[in-house]
Amino acid sequence: HTGTESGGTLPDKGTGCILARPSPPLRTRCPCRLQVMLLGDSGVGKTCLLTRFKDGAFLSGTFIATVGIDFRNKVVAVDGVKVKLQIWDTAGQERFRSVTHAYYRDAQALLLLYDITSKLSFDNIRAWLTEIHEYAQKDVVIMLLGNKADVSGERAVRTEDGASLAREYGVPFLETSAKTGMNVELAFLAVARWVTGPPAGAGGTRAPPGLTRSCRPPQGAQAASGAAGGAAPLPHP
Numbered sequence: 754h755t756g757t758e759s760g761g762t763l764p765d766k767g768t769g770c771i772l773a774r775p776s777p778p779l780r781t782r783c784p785c786r787l788q789v790m791l792l793g794d795s796g797v798g799k800t801c802l803l804t805r806f807k808d809g810a811f812l813s814g815t816f817i818a819t820v821g822i823d824f825r826n827k828v829v830a831v832d833g834v835k836v837k838l839q840i841w842d843t844a845g846q847e848r849f850r851s852v853t854h855a856y857y858r859d860a861q862a863l864l865l866l867y868d869i870t871s872k873l874s875f876d877n878i879r880a881w882l883t884e885i886h887e888y889a890q891k892d893v894v895i896m897l898l899g900n901k902a903d904v905s906g907e908r909a910v911r912t913e914d915g916a917s918l919a920r921e922y923g924v925p926f927l928e929t930s931a932k933t934g935m936n937v938e939l940a941f942l943a944v945a946r947w948v949t950g951p952p953a954g955a956g957g958t959r960a961p962p963g964l965t966r967s968c969r970p971p972q973g974a975q976a977a978s979g980a981a982g983g984a985a986p987l988p989h990p
């Protein structure tokens with residue numbers, strides 16, 4: 754189905770990681786649009802993360818796996834610039850993989866999720882990154898998210914292991930919870946910020962296409978989230 758737009762979420766200034774940008778800068782193509790794809794194993798919480806971000810609600814109860822691909826829109830404002838996020842929610846199940854591959858190349862940003870209570874979903878991240886390398890744009894922005902951080906009692910993946918994997922691939926990392934909302938908005942706004950660039954007079958310069966700027970841990974990220982720095986185009990495995 755097609756989601757309706759909502760908008761006007763104003764992020765804190767300076768919250769996002771500074772991410773690698775594509776060429777040409779998207780600012781020149783305003784109204785800024787960004788296609789964001791949610792990827793990761795079935796059950797890691799992609800649909801719930803999107804619902805939390807879009808509607809501020811949590812889908813508890815029976816788990817209904819996504820079939821194929823779905824999308825919803827949300828307009829956010831970053832430093833006064835409106836950015837329309839079109840967010841694609843993909844099915845994590847293997848049998849839909851060929852359908853979702855077709856959409857990879859249209860995405861400018863990917864939120865790649867694992868479930869902190871599922872070691873398997875974490876171990877599969879490398880395979881996801883290999884697929885991304887094969888099907889996505891070379892300069893796609895990737896953020897690794899360890900979701901379900903609220904269920905710490907069943908944690909199977911340490912925060913430092915998530916941060917270390919993210920460092921290895923040069924991508925930003927956050928732990929999130931679609932249930933409590935922890936770091937959810939921050940993750941989406943970090944990629945939206947990538948479209949708009951730093952505020953005028955912020956003293957920063959835009960990164961040349963394909964190059965990486967240093968990445969601060971996002972301000973406002975909850976302390977245990979283990980934000981890791983360094984956004985870069987995906988290295989060859």
Ligand SMILES: Nc1nc2c(ncn2[C@@H]2O[C@H](COP(=O)(O)OP(=O)(O)OP(=O)(O)O)[C@@H](O)[C@H]2O)c(=O)[nH]1
Nearest residue numbers: 795796797798799800801818819845901930931932
């Ligand atoms: N405790 C907790 N449960 C979550 C969280 N996110 C999702 N869940 C639960 O995990 C299950 C799967 O969530 P979904 O969002 O449907 O998973 P998905 O990744 O979209 O799965 P596919 O559509 O099959 O790819 C559901 O039962 C959710 O209620 C979270 O942050 N915390």
